[in-house]
Amino acid sequence: MDDYQQNLLEEKEYLKNTLAVIQKELLREQEKLSDKKRKVIESRRDMWENTGHSGRDFTRLTEMNQYLLDVNHQTGSYYNTLQQVEKYKKIIDKPYFGRFDFKEDGCDLVEPIYLGLHTAIDSATQQVHVYDWRAPISSIFYRYELGRAAYQAPSGVVSGDVQRKRQYKIHGPELVYFFDCNILINDEILQEILSQNASAKMKNIVETIQKEQDTIIRDRENDLLIVQGVAGSGKTSVALHRIAFLLYDGLKSNLASHNILILSPNALFNKYISQVLPDLGEENVVQTTFDDIAGDFFAGSVQLETRSSHLEAIIQNQTESERNERTDAYQFKGSRAFVTLLERLIWHYEHRLIPFQDVYYDGVVVETRQQLKNRFLNDKAGMPMAIRLARMEKTILDKIHPMQKERLKKLEPIVAKSEGHELEIKPFSRLLSMKEAKTFRERLRTFSRINYHRLYQQLFLQPTLFFSLARDLNLPRDIERIISATAEALKKGQVRYEDCAPLLYLKLRIEGSHFFSDIKQVVIDEAQDYTPMHYEVFKILFKDVKYTVLGDFHQSLERQVDGSIYDDVVQSLGIAKIIKLFLRKGYRSSYEINRFARHVLGTDEDSLAFQRHEAEPHVVSFPTIGEMDEAVLEEATSFIRQGFSSVAIICKSQRQAEQVYHRLSSKAPLRLVHPHEGTLEKGILIMSAYTAKGLEFDVVLLYGADKKTYGNDLDRRLMYVACTRALHRLHIYHSGEKSPFLPTQTEPFNADSMQK
Numbered sequence: 001m002d003d004y005q006q007n008l009l010e011e012k013e014y015l016k017n018t019l020a021v022i023q024k025e026l027l028r029e030q031e032k033l034s035d036k037k038r039k040v041i042e043s044r045r046d047m048w049e050n051t052g053h054s055g056r057d058f059t060r061l062t063e064m065n066q067y068l069l070d071v072n073h074q075t076g077s078y079y080n081t082l083q084q085v086e087k088y089k090k091i092i093d094k095p096y097f098g099r100f101d102f103k104e105d106g107c108d109l110v111e112p113i114y115l116g117l118h119t120a121i122d123s124a125t126q127q128v129h130v131y132d133w134r135a136p137i138s139s140i141f142y143r144y145e146l147g148r149a150a151y152q153a154p155s156g157v158v159s160g161d162v163q164r165k166r167q168y169k170i171h172g173p174e175l176v177y178f179f180d181c182n183i184l185i186n187d188e189i190l191q192e193i194l195s196q197n198a199s200a201k202m203k204n205i206v207e208t209i210q211k212e213q214d215t216i217i218r219d220r221e222n223d224l225l226i227v228q229g230v231a232g233s234g235k236t237s238v239a240l241h242r243i244a245f246l247l248y249d250g251l252k253s254n255l256a257s258h259n260i261l262i263l264s265p266n267a268l269f270n271k272y273i274s275q276v277l278p279d280l281g282e283e284n285v286v287q288t289t290f291d292d293i294a295g296d297f298f299a300g301s302v303q304l305e306t307r308s309s310h311l312e313a314i315i316q317n318q319t320e321s322e323r324n325e326r327t328d329a330y331q332f333k334g335s336r337a338f339v340t341l342l343e344r345l346i347w348h349y350e351h352r353l354i355p356f357q358d359v360y361y362d363g364v365v366v367e368t369r370q371q372l373k374n375r376f377l378n379d380k381a382g383m384p385m386a387i388r389l390a391r392m393e394k395t396i397l398d399k400i401h402p403m404q405k406e407r408l409k410k411l412e413p414i415v416a417k418s419e420g421h422e423l424e425i426k427p428f429s430r431l432l433s434m435k436e437a438k439t440f441r442e443r444l445r446t447f448s449r450i451n452y453h454r455l456y457q458q459l460f461l462q463p464t465l466f467f468s469l470a471r472d473l474n475l476p477r478d479i480e481r482i483i484s485a486t487a488e489a490l491k492k493g494q495v496r497y498e499d500c501a502p503l504l505y506l507k508l509r510i511e512g513s514h515f516f517s518d519i520k521q522v523v524i525d526e527a528q529d530y531t532p533m534h535y536e537v538f539k540i541l542f543k544d545v546k547y548t549v550l551g552d553f554h555q556s557l558e559r560q561v562d563g564s565i566y567d568d569v570v571q572s573l574g575i576a577k578i579i580k581l582f583l584r585k586g587y588r589s590s591y592e593i594n595r596f597a598r599h600v601l602g603t604d605e606d607s608l609a610f611q612r613h614e615a616e617p618h619v620v621s622f623p624t625i626g627e628m629d630e631a632v633l634e635e636a637t638s639f640i641r642q643g644f645s646s647v648a649i650i651c652k653s654q655r656q657a658e659q660v661y662h663r664l665s666s667k668a669p670l671r672l673v674h675p676h677e678g679t680l681e682k683g684i685l686i687m688s689a690y691t692a693k694g695l696e697f698d699v700v701l702l703y704g705a706d707k708k709t710y711g712n713d714l715d716r717r718l719m720y721v722a723c724t725r726a727l728h729r730l731h732i733y734h735s736g737e738k739s740p741f742l743p744t745q746t747e748p749f750n751a752d753s754m755q756k
């Protein structure tokens, strides 16, 4: 028997034993589960039977409390076992995917370490058959080739020699094949994974995590981890695996899923990534968007523009000057200079603008305007301004409380004398007194409550105030136009997207915030989409948290930015222990699509593409829009017939996507995708480039890439985002003169070369 045959026999034996252990442990956990379920039901029944009639009996409340504690404890334990059962069920078909043999320094034994989605231990012998991919020792698999290696164990660094590395394909649960590799994760498996069709939900990448990705996933040293990664380099995947790692590590760091928050671009993206953590056996974490946060803070009081409406407005602006007005406004209102301006506004409001008034009650001066102001300015006690004002309001109300009785006594003779109320002197006097108290409170609130919208509006309605506060700050050239456009919108009760973060900043700085107090880890994806103003808001919203911030400045839409955006992040968040890492290799798109996209972007910055070769992208020209429509539809259906599961027709704007959809939807099954609703499905989808951001499709058909539609820098970045969504095929259609960002010479369009 040769070596391979010998190894095969051994591996088959190991798999058989491991499966037997998993089966045994699964049965054990299932028995525990039914036992725990029975106990929970019994305890609940006992609780209701023994305490159900004692609602008003305070002596029995403690008893009820004890029952509740027990029931909660048992329910928690039931769910832990349930999670364990689910984990075993997940690994029964594929218990592991890799192995390395490790000889620890100072030990004679070479131990085979098998890696899988979850740990499998024989509870009888305590033998570990499979290590969780997140276990400290597992990092060796991702980081080292054969030879010297080390990992960080809880007790310190453990070093030794890696003597073998092996990867497996196990299916159903048969050993399909295995092979030894002496390098990092073998390209063959990665090739196979990356050449598959895109799925409607993001997938986990545990089997093929790359060394540089693993470094990010396992970092525990830093409080702010910044990742700049090219399109398709795995930023979102890495962020989610990092969360799974932190939760695994959670026992030490006391971290649970509700302590982690992911800030992502929109609801569609949230749904797209929602499967990864459950796949990894973890519960989903808090997922939100900036739009949702702003909406919660200003619920119903003002009309907030969403990010997609803002992008749509910028993209649709026909004239350069209209577009510049909005992008300049966004840039300025997101800048550090505007943060300074708002800080000055807050100071100015505190010292000059609060409309303090003399407070009278029943003809008596309770406090003079000056007394109130002095007391307010001297009583800082580290509290936010709104809280200090609310305390002042309460003190005044407490002061007049005893005076109200006297006032009532005075009101009764007056009412007695007034005609028509002789028979209801007391109730009518009380009613009058209540009305008076209401008016009194309303007067107080003219200075004790702050209308943030009005305060912010004041800044733009009074240009002299604006310019006096903006002294020595860098202002954009069209500031006058920005001021008047903002004033117009605010007067109509509309808050443009670029005003949402400043308005929220104002509110949070004046009021403080106790929301998100559970959050300990914040993951910010698409970091380039947030301005310094946003990061200032995050700093107030999330206290004592650690951050993972991932972005790609090439994919910034409304602003042209570079790597310095991360300096802004550091400065705004004010965190000292930071690390900045780079992901330079794109895994999503084929080599040809990657190369094409770099051409569109017009940069030869060092970015690498994974060598997965497929058909060259095509640029096709049509004499009319009608012919372009027909070709797009024909190609889309043909790609589906060829076995690609998702074909995205990407338009520049949502409006264009809707128009194309209305023209084509009666001829083929198309789905129009909105950023705020729905889920991604297989088939032919149609959407705007900004909706497609963060997502991926087997085939991208970029619609209408003419010079007029894609002519400026923003258009160039939109086109780059659209092109980098494609895994396998990229076709670009235009009618009229081609966009200058497209290559001048491309291969002729050839339908035969598209066979998958």
Ligand SMILES: Nc1ncnc2c1ncn2[C@@H]1O[C@H](COP(=O)(O)OP(=O)(O)OP(=O)(O)O)[C@@H](O)[C@H]1O
Pocket (backbone or CB within 6 Å): 190, 193, 194, 203, 204, 205, 208, 209, 210, 213, 229, 230, 231, 232, 233, 234, 235, 236, 237, 238, 552, 587, 588, 693, 694, 695, 696, 724
């Ligand atoms: N190590 C890996 N193994 C297998 N697939 C990977 C790996 N890294 C990334 N991928 C795949 O590459 C694709 C892109 O990943 P992801 O969406 O996380 O990248 P991204 O950097 O967030 O992209 P973008 O910024 O363009 O939205 C996904 O299909 C992901 O599964």
